[in-house]
Amino acid sequence: MPQLSDVVAEIAAEMAARPDRGQVATYIPELGRVDPNQFAIAVALADGSVVEGGDCETFFSIQSVSKVFTLTLALGLAGDRLWNRVGREPSGSRFNSIVQLEQERGIPRNPFINAGAIAVTDMILSGHQPREALGEILRFLQFLSNDDSVFIDKAVAASEERTGYNNRALANFMKGFGVVDNPVEFVLGVYFHHCAIAMTARQLARSGSFLAHQGRNPATGHSVVTAERARRINAVMLTCGHYDGSGEFAYRVGLPGKSGVGGAILAIVPGKASVAVWAPGLDAAGNSHLGRIALERLTARMGWSIFGGSAAETS
Incomplete structure (x- = not known):
């Protein structure tokens, strides 16, 4: 070897x-x-x-590598109840596709496509203010890496917020089916910022x-x-x-x-x-x-x- x-x-x-x-x-x-x-x-x-x-x-x-860690946190909060809102199957579609959401009544195929990660973020946000939920995600990554220099790149987050029209469509579509509980802008604010972790x-x-x-x-x-x-x-x-x-x-x-x-x-x-x-x-x-x-x-x-x-x- x-x-x-x-x-x-x-x-x-x-x-x-x-x-x-x-x-x-x-x-x-x-x-x-x-x-x-x-x-x-x-x-x-x-x-x-x-x-x-x-x-x-x-x-x-x-x-989207952050989605591994938000999934871990959400499973810690909700356990297997998470899977009532998000599937575990490959999508076979683009990461930001809305097609399957319409066919499957707002349930994303898995937690790693954008729709699934937005639903997972919604579960982490429940009972918290957006700043608190985001702080929990950031502290989790600082804890796992044993390094407090991990940070949120605010320029990247702002860039995503300015151009995140597809993600807004996904979140609103899921909100219409009751898959997302919290205000869409709160959920997306946390989502854009955890994806911008550097x-x-x-x-x-x-x-x-x-x-x-x-x-x-x-x-x-x-x-x-x-x-x-x-x-x-x-x-x-x-x-x-x-x-x-x-x-x-x-x-x-x-x-x-x-x-x-x-x-x-x-x-x-x-x-x-x-x-x-x-x-x-x-x-x-x-x-x-x-x-x-x-x-x-x-x-x-x-x-x-x-x-x-x-x-x-x-x-």
Whole structure:
């Protein structure tokens, strides 16, 4: 088995040299200004150490990767009652599609598409003021990463609020079916701001460690969720974490993962590691182009696919 540090260094060098970098998400103007010639990879291990390469000191907007953590919080608040409002099936549609909501009476297919994450945010907001709910989400990520420098990028949040017409349509549609309880503008305010949370690859990898170690953060010793809940969150990440590219990600990478249009991907190697990659350019499905390729390289070289063995590299 090769040394992880060597593999990570090789992947960082390979990704830095690749000319095919995807396209940044211009529909959120602030994200459209991000330099696509950046790449970071961080692997948080069971002993609390982190092996990293590339631009690992750079903060980036985690966008939809935050949905892993809001799902975790909402399950802590509501337990399995959450699934009365949100499904657990792959959507097969764009992440911001409204088509299935109309066909399925306002119930989103899963908590990782935009509609599902808005419904999850609504559950966290219930009984709180928006500022309180958002503070709880931010403190949770600071707690998981063991780093208080995690922050909300207000410029990105404002950019999302100015251009979030599709998300307003989704939220209002669900409100009409009684899936959303709180005022739509309150729910969306919290949603836009938690998607604008900014972290480094190192912080993001550490934040996902509890999902790799049966619900316990190995760096701090804190139990975050039960082993059963960690397993179930991983299952939803595997089947739904990359929107209509989830099957392709499972096929090529073979790990539970969650992507965001800021270019981040969090991937979980059960029992071994939590991996964060960041490359701002996206593929046609809205997932990090180089991030997925880097994770494919990593699982192939380390034999980390949950399906066993090592895959042939094709990208």
